Amino acid sequence: MVEYELLIDGDGREGEATLSVTNPATGESLGSVAKGTREQAREAIAAAARTKDEWASAAPSERTAALTTVADELEAVAGDLAYLLAEETGKPLATAEGEVGEAIAQFRFYAGVTDKVRGDTVPTPDHRFNYTKRVPYGVTAHIVPWNYPLLLGTRSIAAALATGNTLVVKPPSQAPLATMWVCELLVEATPAGVVNVVPGSGSEVGDELASNADVDAITFTGSVGVGQHVLSAAAEHITPVDVELGGKAPAIVLDDADVENAARGVVQGIFSNNGQNCVATSRLVVHESLHDELVSRILEKTERITLGPGTDPETDMGPVITDSALEEMLAYVEGATAEGATVIAGGKRPDDPALEDGHYLEPTIIDGVTNDMTVACEEIFGPVLSIITVDSTAEAIEVANDSRFALAASLWTDRLEATQLADDLDHGLVAVNSFPVSMPQSPWGGNKESGIGREGGLEGVEAFTTVNSVVVEFDEMEDPYL
Ligand code: NAD
Secondary structure, three states: OEEEOEEEOOEEEOOOEEEEEEOOOOOOEEEEEEEOOHHHHHHHHHHHHHHHHHHHOOOHHHHHHHHHHHHHHHHHHHHHHHHHHHHHHOOOHHHHHHHHHHHHHHHHHHHOOHHHOOOEEEOOOOOEEEEEEEEEOOEEEEEOOOOOHHHHHHHHHHHHHHOOOEEEEEOOOOOOHHHHHHHHHHHHHOOOOOEEEOOOOHHHHHHHHHHOOOOOEEEEEOOHHHHHHHHHHHHOOOOOEEEEOOOOOEEEEOOOOOHHHHHHHHHHHHHHHHHOOOOOOOEEEEEOOOHHHHHHHHHHHHHOOOEOOOOOOOOOEOOOOOHHHHHHHHHHHHHHHHOOOEEEEOOOOOOOHHHOOOOOOOOEEEEOOOOOOHHHHOOOOOOEEEEEEEOOHHHHHHHHHOOOEEOEEEEEOOOOOHHHHHHHOOOOEEEEOOOOOOOOOOOEOOEEOOEEOOEOOOHHHHHOEEEEEEEEEOOOOOOOOO
């Protein structure tokens, strides 16, 4: 059993209670984290505020050393950390290992950025000199979701630390353990008060982080509804917010696509991480000429998926995060049938008695969906693929863009004009002949209701800094009002 305390001003603290963490594959308890209060969130913010000038003026080499130390330490425990992550989220071990690897890569990427955050000189008339500096915001709040807590948490944490900000992190309540492990290492590697961590309820700790006047910038990754709340709470003090929200990504398969390659990508794009990806390609938009062949290949690959606990190396797909999430998914499937679509795979809990204690949903495919049906409009956030058939490239692009979400899209075609078609897709991330992927050096973020701002890559530097402009006048002032 793993137990973690709050981390405030370099010390462990007890909370008002504890949050118990269960394994979604078995319902068994894995451990607990201290549950912080609103008052403790304020203490954490105060600690981060006291330390912000010291960390902002630390030599870049000091920040590089801290990030590199944590990356090295994570590498040494990567296997155990991935196992814990697979246990608490239910994701397959290979996915958890990939996530830990990505977290390490992000620490290394941003460790290399600390001495490259530069301002500019601005062309002006000769009697003036104008330069700009990129400066950290100060205290940054990081509100993290459960589906990729390490990948997403460390992306913003590493960028914020590298650029000289201090932090208050709120890990997700469903799966906080791996994040706490990483944050303990960060606390040890940095001066007291630079990294503070307060697990707790969203409506108390999360809300305090979003509304506190001493928080200088917020990064939130999660659902649209909570993101809207965070934006309105932050508006009170005009606090800048980067919001990374939900998605309903289309996988567009055009009539010239390599069908086998597309089938491979579509199956991974929807069913990886147990279907709980913000960029899950949950709408397959396929040209009618390829529909039958593509669907038969997708079905054949889907039948090979082995369900089980993420920690079993044989598992391809684990449980979804909670029983209530599973119930919602089953209701979506039922609703699709009522609206006239046809379930052609899954759509129910598995029959296997060995899986009855977990929140499992069979990989589910629904054909005959139109883009106005509920399953095509709402984010299901589980292993449910909706198939929409179109008869032209123009219709495919139109359907792909006809969504309130605009996080990611994948486009399957061998046409040379793929990059022109990518320009026509109003989505923050477009992948050509791949499902959407995350890389430390690459920006990440969505359009429309999928978010505001970009994290990752050098855009992550912009996300956690602001530009101050200095103008020097060389001429003497004219005597005014003569
Ligand atoms: P969620 O919105 O329920 O919770 C996200 C975080 O917000 C959690 O830490 C939660 O405790 C906190 N929170 C809850 N209520 C709050 C409040 N009132 N004030 C402040 N914070 C509060 O989302 P989730 O279920 O953890 O994650 C799934 C969602 O996240 C999906 O919609 C998914 O698409 C989205 N997501 C987006 C991206 C992206 O990069 N765009 C990545 C991963 C997940």
